[in-house]
Amino acid sequence: MSEISPLVKRSLVDQALDQLRLRINQGVWVVGQRLPTEPELSAELGISRNTVREAMRVLAFSGLIEIRQGDGSYLRAVVDPLDTLKVLSKCSLEQARETRHILEVEAVGLAALRRTDEDLVALREALGVSGSHYHGDLDTYITCDLVFHRRLVDAAHNPTLSELYRYFSSVVGAQLRHCLTITPRRQEVFDLHIQLLDAVEQQDPERAKALSRQLINEP
Secondary structure (H helix, E strand, O other), X not given: OOOOHHHHHHHHHHHHHHHHHHHHHOOOOOOOOEOXXXXXXXXXXXXXXXXXXXXXXXXXXXXXXXXXXXXXXXEOOOOOHHHHHHHHHOOOHHHHHHHHHHHHHHHHHHHHHHOOHHHHHHHHHHHHHHHHOOOOOHHXXXXXXXXXXXXXXXXXXXXXXXXXXXXXXXXXXXXHHHHOOOOOOOHHHHHHHHHHHHHHHOOOHHHHHHHHHHHHOOO
């Protein structure tokens, strides 16, 4: 019996998740709205409070809801970020390149126009760390390089772009892992980052966008 119980419990949680996600997708609740309490959901769904609590924890982990201690649960989003990540994980290299052109190049152009002195300090720091690992361990370099690219996008001062790029950065990392297998790595590829930062610092959006395209198109 002890071996079967966890399977039954998981099935009930899955059913509860399906019902809760259905209500979210149907617009029963709007973003920012306080959700019904656990006892209310338990009565509505005909399941135990423990099952409701576990399903709510899954939704909170995925970013759909926010659980505030002593206050209740609130709807944060109507699209499950985990579903988005599943789609991104199936992205081909060519699709990743196309999306980077649409998203990253335009963000870099905005960054060149809007960057602050604080942005430049953060970008120089990130590029310095990235450069110190360029000829070393690939995974370490990619981690550092993504910090630089995220800070570039953040310098556009558009929170929506920044959030989209954070989701998409896992795909960027996979593309870099595929493209940077040549050893020794070509220094001129990293030097493009230096030129890109210079274009952003000089507030030259067209040059910055051209350099961003060149970086993305590197084999």
